[in-house]
Amino acid sequence: MRIGIFGKGRLSSAIALEVQAAPGVELAWMLGSEGAPTPVDLAIDASVAGAVDGHLAWALETGADLVIGATGWALPGLEARIGGRNGVLAAPNFSLAVALMARLSTVLGRFAALDGDLDPYLLEHHHR
Numbered sequence: 001m002r003i004g005i006f007g008k009g010r011l012s013s014a015i016a017l018e019v020q021a022a023p024g025v026e027l028a029w030m031l032g033s034e035g036a037p038t039p040v041d042l043a044i045d046a047s048v049a050g051a052v053d054g055h056l057a058w059a060l061e062t063g064a065d066l067v068i069g070a071t072g073w074a075l076p077g078l079e080a081r082i083g084g085r086n087g088v089l090a091a092p093n094f095s096l097a098v099a100l101m102a103r104l105s106t107v108l109g110r111f112a113a114l115d116g117d118l119d120p121y122l123l124e125h126h127h128r
Helices: 010-021 049-062 078-082 096-114
Strands: 002-006 026-031 042-045 065-068 088-090
Touching (some): 002 010, 010 026, 042 049, 049 065, 049 078, 078 088
Parallel strands (some): 002 026, 065 088
16 A cells, blocks of 8 residues: 655654554655655645645545545535545544543533533643
C-alpha cells in the first residue's frame, strides 16, 4: 500500500514514522505547501484547515482514499461530494487530549446543571 501525507508538522512526522515502520506499506510522499502529490492508495491530511478542500478534490480526482485529520476544518456537503467514489474518514482532531476533553465537558456539563452556583471550566492546550 502506498501512502502519502499532507503536512509537515509534528503530527505528520509522527504518522510518517508509523507508516515507515509498518510492513507492506510505503511512504510515497510527505508534502507541505510545495510539490505535487503522485497517486497513492491512501492520503492522510494532517495539514491545515484551509488546505483540506483542495486535498479532497485531489483525492476525488485520483481515486485515493483520504483520512482528514486537520484541525478546524469544515466542509459542508462532504458526504454528497464524495458520493461513494472514495473512502473518506474524517476526524475533527487526532489529539487524544481533545477527544478526552470533549467527553469530560459532556460529563461536567451534567454536574453543572445540578447546581446553578457551579461554574466549572476546562482548559486544554496541546499546541505549544
